[in-house]
Structures are given as structure tokens and as C-alpha cells.
Amino acid sequence: MRHGGWRERLEEWARRLLTVFRRHSWVLDATVGPRIMGPGELSWLERAVSDLDGTGLSGAERMDAAVLLVDHVRGITQQARAAGPAGNPEAQLGAVLGDLMRTHGDRFPALAAALASAEQSGGQDQAWDFGLQRILDGLAALIDQRAG
Structure with missing residues (x-):
């Protein structure tokens, strides 16, 4: 028996998928x-779709939610793989954009402010957790709307 609500189960599922993609990067291509x-790939999808049972979402919506989560995990993992051994694409983006922003930053004030904010957090890659939580928040809002 699985514990927790749909949100906790999906969050754990996504984190486990992230671990698989990081450990076995060939899976990204395969x-x-x-x-x-x-059956292995289908069992992953089955788990995510079944975690949304009883939420009021249709089968198609549950499948779309699972695919959305897979795409988020895949995108984050592909960016980390492309960043190489350092594995922090956000910090690398800041470094690459640094010279360009010093020269042209006044033309891109919103981007300059965002990069400065990221730099204050030590260039820590927060896109994974931020994206995961926003996806789950969106699902929660839809589920609440259906229940109301």
C-alpha cells in the first residue's frame, strides 16, 4: 500500500525518475x-497515472499529467547532462551571460535582475524543484476545481 496523498506520491515518483535519468543517462535517449x-517503462507510467486515481481527473488528464512530469524531469536531466561534470546549468548560464550582460545589460533590465537574483543564491539550480512544485500546484488547483 502506498502512503500519502496523490501529491506526495507524484513528487516521490518524479524524484525517483530523476535519479534513474541521472544514473542511467542513456535512458534519456532510449x-x-x-x-x-x-513493461518497465509502462510500469513507471502506470504508477503516475494510478497515483491520480480518485482525484476527479479524467484518464486522459491523468496521462497528460504524467507526461508533463516526465517532460519536466527529462528537460532538467538533459540540461544537467549538457552542462557536463559540473552539472549546474543555471550557474553555467550565468557565467556565459556575464560578459554579454556587462556590455548590454541596460537593454535587458528584467534579465539582469533575474540573473542578479540567481547569483545571490550562489547560482544554485532551483529550476528542478521550482518546476516540480508549480506543476503539482497546477494539478492541485484543477483537482480542487473539480471537487468544488
Whole structure:
């Protein structure tokens, strides 16, 4: 028996998927596009879809929610893989944009402010957790709307 509500279960599911993608980066390439899916991949999808049972979401919406979460995990993992051994794409983006922003920052005030804010947090990559929580917040809002 699984514990916690749908949100806790999906968050744990997404974190476990992130671990799998990080440990086995070849899975990122093997699980895109038209292909034959095996029972292992289907079991991951089944888990996420079933975690939303009883929420009032339709089957199609539960499937879309699972795909949205997979895409978020995949995108974050692909960016980290592209960043190389350092694995912090946010910090690397700040470094790459640094010279450009010093020269042209006055033309891009919102971007300059965002980069300064990221720098204050030590360039810590927060996109993973921020995105995960916003996806779950959106699902919560839809589920609450259906219940109300």
C-alpha cells in the first residue's frame, strides 16, 4: 500500500525518475520518439497515472499529467547532462551571460535582475524543484476545481 496523498506520491515518483535519468543517462535517449515500449517503462507510467486515481481527473488528464512530469524531469536531466561534470546549468548560464550582460545589460533590465537574483543564491539550480512544485500546484488547483 502506498502512503500519502496523490501529491506526495507524484513528487516521490518524479524524484525517483530523476535519479534513474541521472544514473542511467542513456535512458534519456532510449525513451523518446516512436519505439516499442516495454513493461518497465509502462510500469513507471502506470504508477503516475494510478497515483491520480480518485482525484476527479479524467484518464486522459491523468496521462497528460504524467507526461508533463516526465517532460519536466527529462528537460532538467538533459540540461544537467549538457552542462557536463559540473552539472549546474543555471550557474553555467550565468557565467556565459556575464560578459554579454556587462556590455548590454541596460537593454535587458528584467534579465539582469533575474540573473542578479540567481547569483545571490550562489547560482544554485532551483529550476528542478521550482518546476516540480508549480506543476503539482497546477494539478492541485484543477483537482480542487473539480471537487468544488
